[in-house]
Amino acid sequence: MSDARTQGLPSGDGDGTRAVRAGLPEPVKYEPTLPGPVFAAHYHLPGEPTGSYTYGRDENPTWSHLERAIGELEAPGEDGVETLVFASGMAATSSVLFSQLRAGDAVVLPSDGYQALPLVRAQLEAYGIEVRTAPTGGDAQLGVLDGAKLLWIETPSNPGLDVCDIRRLVSEAHARGALVAVDNTLATPLGQRPLELGADFSVASGTKQLTGHGDVLLGYVTGRGAEAMAAVRRWRKIVGAIPGPMEAWLAHRSLATLHLRVERQNASALAVAEALRDWPEELGVRYPGLPGDPSHTIASQQMRRYGCVVSFTLPTRARAERFLDALRLVDDATSFGGVRSTAERRGRWGGDAVPEGFIRMSVGAEDPEDLVADVLSALDASAK
């Protein structure tokens, strides 16, 4: 069995260095750098059932390596922080909400967050938990915080790309005795470190830019507070929302290129956003990295990189559909963060409060000039 101890990366190393080395065990002669996936439902366990690796729903060495890696990226150099990986982003999200809240508690959720949150809301309410909602922009959550046990922030929000002030909300929430969880999916740990900004949990879908190839579903929770994280771990155990070892290994392998992908995709996202902004029609383009964007000021205070998602609005549904058809390099598909660009008319799902012509585009790792040319040519073709 591989040794899951890490080399303990110095927090002063650069993001690329840390991404490439995150979570690697001590070198062992004749062992691979990143040990392969361990497929095990159970482990040899004579005598008392103690130690890390007892049963496959509780622990797996491949998860341990990945958890250490994500922890080193989310909270470099911070002691007392734990990371747990899950089968999906929603499994991670649910693990925090359902392990921390009890009947009679109140929770604040974004009204403009990921479109599965209303389903979560209905389930929380069915368990007797009061759910309050507020939009992400303008720190509107402050108005509904009194008496809440947990504040759930999604910043930047998906798909509207609004941003709230994490430090300010954390300090107000903590002053009122509420815990704070931040959905860090869109930013990735290289774009934003919620724990450094004071949050108690950073929660994310690893399905997106973290793994970046559109072939893995994964989620994680990084949190401080032994008691809170023990409850999250217990939730994972009783619900069994665990990732397969192959998925966990693929995710760890993908972390080695996270820095390269994020740098490339985010720079290209800015180039696409600028081209959309300069297009003669007003498209209401949103990108937190675009100077002048309503999110830009706060984003530049708390984000280290601005993500690979750009949104904009075409005048009608028909125009948006023609635009998507005319794209050559951008697949019409949901999700985001992958190396291959995707875009979709978000209104087709019915779950987001967006206009019919609203497009969410995820910028991939293609050459930026090719992508910009493709987007401009599809805008032109769809106008006719």
Ligand SMILES: Cc1ncc(COP(=O)(O)O)c(C=O)c1O
């Ligand atoms: C912001 C955000 N959080 C959570 C999720 C859920 O992640 P998963 O699909 O991995 O369950 C998504 C999925 O799109 C998302 O966009």
